[in-house]
Amino acid sequence: MTRRSRPSLGTLLYFVTLLMLGVYFTFAAVQGDYGVFKRAEVEAEGRALQAELDRLEIEVARMENLTRRLSDQYLDLDLLDEQARDVLGMIRADEIVIR
Numbered sequence: 001m002t003r004r005s006r007p008s009l010g011t012l013l014y015f016v017t018l019l020m021l022g023v024y025f026t027f028a029a030v031q032g033d034y035g036v037f038k039r040a041e042v043e044a045e046g047r048a049l050q051a052e053l054d055r056l057e058i059e060v061a062r063m064e065n066l067t068r069r070l071s072d073q074y075l076d077l078d079l080l081d082e083q084a085r086d087v088l089g090m091i092r093a094d095e096i097v098i099r
Contacts, residue, residue, distance in 0.1 A: 030036050069076040070083070084090060091097055
C-alpha cells in the first residue's frame with residue numbers, strides 16, 4: 001500500500017501567491033496606466049489630434065492667403081468686391097438679386 005502525502009500548507013500558499021502575482025501583473029500589463037488598452041487609447045487620441053492639427057493648418061493657410069490678398073502690398077480687387085458685397089450687402093445697378 002502506498003500512502004499519498006498531501007502538499008504542505010506552505011507549498012500551497014507559495015503557489016497561490018505566485019498565481020495571484022501573475023494575475024495581478026497580467027492585469028496591470030493589459031488594463032493599467034501603462035497597459036495595452038491605455039496605449040491604444042493614447043495612440044487613437046494622437047491620430048485624432050494630428051488630423052485636427054492638419055485641418056487647422058489648412059484653415060490658417062487659407063486665412064493667411066485671404067489676408068495677404070487684402071493687404072496694402074497686394075490688393076485683389078475681386079476679393080475686395082466680394083467682401084464688400086458680403087459684409088455691406090451691396091449690389092451693382094446692373095445685377096438682379098434672387099432671394
